[in-house]
Amino acid sequence: FDSLPPAHYKETMNTILAWMQQSETKLSMPQVAIAEYEIMEQRLREFKDLQSSLQEQQKGLNYLSTTVEDLSRKAPAEVSQRYRAEVEVLLGRWKKLSAQLAEHCQKLEERMTKLQRFQNDIKTLKKWMAEVDVFLKEEWPALGDSEALEKQLEQC
Numbered sequence: 001f002d003s004l005p006p007a008h009y010k011e012t013m014n015t016i017l018a019w020m021q022q023s024e025t026k027l028s029m030p031q032v033a034i035a036e037y038e039i040m041e042q043r044l045r046e047f048k049d050l051q052s053s054l055q056e057q058q059k060g061l062n063y064l065s066t067t068v069e070d071l072s073r074k075a076p077a078e079v080s081q082r083y084r085a086e087v088e089v090l091l092g093r094w095k096k097l098s099a100q101l102a103e104h105c106q107k108l109e110e111r112m113t114k115l116q117r118f119q120n121d122i123k124t125l126k127k128w129m130a131e132v133d134v135f136l137k138e139e140w141p142a143l144g145d146s147e148a149l150e151k152q153l154e155q156c
Contacts, residue, residue, distance in 0.1 A: 004075075012063055013064060013086070016057055023054070023101075027101060034111075035115070037112065037119070044112065048105065051102075051105070061091070065091075068080075068087045071083055072084065
């Protein structure tokens with residue numbers, strides 16, 4: 001019995017595997033072009049929540065690693081190797097998931113910054129266009145008024 005992990009090991013393994021499957025599914029959703037800042041903020045919050053959840057699951061992952069190390073000292077080599085391989089696969093998926101999550105957050109933050117800049121540029125352009133529109137609708141000076149014509153030429 002010393003060569004078998006405790007029941008809590010399997011429970012923890014199943015919990016982490018289920019969590020990872022859900023998280024991988026969330027991250028594998030196709031990235032669509034979003035032009036609404038609020039939707040992007042919501043998506044970023046979801047990613048940040050997922051990162052927090054990842055931190056919470058870290059305890060379980062540490063427990064699995066420690067348990068396998070303890071088991072390797074007590075169990076026969078083939079049993080020990082099987083559990084080590086199982087944890088190594090889990091750690092590989094964990095690292096990949098963690099990297100994907102960080103990458104998604106970074107890309108989304110960059111896109112949000114670009115969108116905010118673009119929206120600000122649009123506001124500036126609309127304001128300028130309104131000012132130009134007012135200017136174009138102004139009454140033209142009389143042809144003989146060279147001073148007023150020069151002033152309007154400078155404004156143009």
